[in-house]
Amino acid sequence: MKDDLWLAVGEYTGNWHDLTSDEQFLGVGLVIAKLSDWKLALEEQINGQTVLERMKQPLQNLPKGFASNSHHVKNALDYFKTQSVRGLWSLDNKIVGAKSPLASLKNELSVNLGWLAKHAKLITLCTYGTADWVRNHLRATDCPYDYTQILGRAYGLLVTLIIPFFNKEDNLLIALPSPAPLVKTDGESLPNKQDDDIKGLCSSLLNHAHQNLRVWQHSKIAHYDCGTFTSLQQNLLRENQNNDNISLEMREAFLHIADLSAALMTLSQNTQGDIRLHDPNSNWHNVNFFKFEELLP
């Protein structure tokens, strides 16, 4: 496997389709690592189970009515809401000998979130703020209500920040989930619509990042090539898929890990949330949260 192939997998939080509520918490996250490290991460064990296995399944302690096909933090949070669970949590404080479903679920979720938060190779990079800020700063003048453009720009802020620190030989691949509401017909999603959205998203991300990077380049940074952007659907990864056996379930697992990153951000930065992560002595060296305005060139 090429050692200069990097992968950033994204996830967003909040309702980006509707920006009318000024104080609504919005955010996007990327989990970034070399592709080789991503693969190794999937093989790591958590409580006797590989991460890949863990991400393929819903949270084990989630009541059936709340579980979806695979690992989604949102399912757990929705459940906690129904149980009126509130308060400050620490990922390090496990409830020993927990027997209640709530305590067990909290432990299980904390372990998964903690795994990413303390991971040595997977970098979590997130940015967040209010809908009001997004509306005022990320909307394109030509199509202000195109949420794929807006979301792409938010991801672009994150990519802009890190691009200068790659080698020009490196390739950074970006994999993003479709922002389209999941419309199902006979149990099938609409792949064309999703593909279009992802293309729009990536295109907006690339444009915005390139535009922002001009600031750096205009500052006469010498001999800098910001690398190749692509999406999981594009050729470079397909070649790797063929060569290195990156399966569909691995790709999905990556997206579930990115989902963990968005959850880490929401739970620790959304001051309006019912559950707040509070880890004063945590060892989250590879986790970075920025307000939107901190990243805007």
Next chain:
Amino acid sequence: MKWKINRSVRAPFVGLPHPQRHYPSVLQLKAFFTLDNEESADSILGPLLGDKQFEVRCEESWEQLPRHPWKPFLGDPNSTEIKQVYCLETAIALRVLDIRELRKKQPLSVGKIYHQLTQTHFPQTLQEAFAFALFDLKISLDKQPELEAWQNAVRRVIYERAHLPHQAQPDSVLLRHGYQLLALISQQRQGRPTVDDLIAAWDEFNQQVTLERLPLVFALIYWSEAAFRLLETGEPNEADKLLAKQHEVASELSTLLPYLSNDIADSLWLHHLGRLAYYRGDYAQALQQYSLEWQLRQQQPALKARIERSLASVLSDMGHWQSARIITQQALDKQRRDHALLYKNLGRLGEIQTRQGEYNQAIESFSASWQMQAPDKRDGQTAIYMGHTYLLQGNAEQARNWYTQAEQADRKQNVIFNPYLLMGKIALALREGETEQVVSLWQDHKDKLAGLRGERVLPAAVIATGLYLADTSQVAWLDSMLTKLIEAHYLIEALYPLVVRKPSLAAEPLQRILDGLKQWQEAIETLETVTPQIAAFKTPEVTPTPAVLIKALTTAMQEERWQALESLLPQIYPMNLNPPNLLLKEG
């Protein structure tokens, strides 16, 4: 100067391929020198300057720094590079390096220039240049009482040749020795030291020095002053010996600091003294200084040309127009390539020609000068001169036209009130018999005219004379201006308003003028002795020179009438913008 400084931006987190990236930024520095009373242990530049009490500080401004989102990750600049750039900026402020060349290449790369600086005689070059600057007073020193006191002491003792009022004992070793030198010079001016005394005193001074190596500027000043003193006491041959010592030191210093060589030559200061005297109207003192300088510098063409130019100004103002004209013409021939000096000298030539009554030639000179000045940068001065010349020629229409052009040019340069222009306009009105307009113009500017000082007293006095001719009841105003004129050493011009009274009624100012003219004449005679070339320029033509005026005034006093001045008054410029026949009628 602007410098290329590589800043670095840290990666926002570990794990990315590059932990940091270089970010080329530009740092602009402006150095100033300060006394650091609390001797700081980390002072780098103080010891390099040869005095730990001193420190160099720089006003820093950064350009092209990274913006958000990378701004928070900007690392501190490399401390070694910053120290080097401070050192270079110090060298530039002290002109150890070729500033003109460096200016063209901004932003500058630090490494190569630092290498160039430190290759030879480093830090001796910095130390010599800094000590030189402490006496040359051209560098930017911090506004600290100790430094201000030092600059005042140097100005007083070296430039004004006055006594050192108080010998301070500063902690700075350079300043302490500097005060000792000033005190020694001051003391030697009290007596009549022989050449041996002066040499012995220098040896003694050196024995007291606590510095490892006394900067050369100390010797430069000492021998310059010692030579000057011997010339003053009538020992030119002995002065030559000490001057040779000064030359030797100047040559050594110029070799170390080639980009300061002109300043080192300038540091002979005699020329400054002459010019200072000229500007305060003390022509006798100015000529005395130039005479001494002429003797000392006749072997150096560049310096000689400078003395010639300065002499031309004094001689022209003293009525020695032909000499002034020849010298100015010679200067013009030497300066064909120097645009700025050329237009000034053309203006000077035009003024001399006007004084000589050669109006057509004067108009040609002024026209050439006017054309050479960029329209967006020139003020009304040359156009005013042009207007005066046309006025004297009797061409009122052209005079008015040029005064209008002058007004427009002044306005473009934000000159609101120009007394020389008002002087011309009032004279024009008077010549056209518009006496009411004369009074009206004066009334409009009366307060401003009353506040004029220094050389601007002259146009105010010309206006006062015109006003008197339009309205004789304004004699008190004229008298006040006459007093100011004499105080400002406008001795020749002061004769013009003087003649409104009989000689016996103007006895006191007349005597002051006579005494002053006698001093001028003595100075001219000294000059002619040491500069036979200039003496040879004299013509038999009778112009209002000190000698001619002394004779005429003595006759006037004896005859109790001004007839002896009748042919001279119309030649006194710019007073003669007012019709002189009117004055004499009054007289």
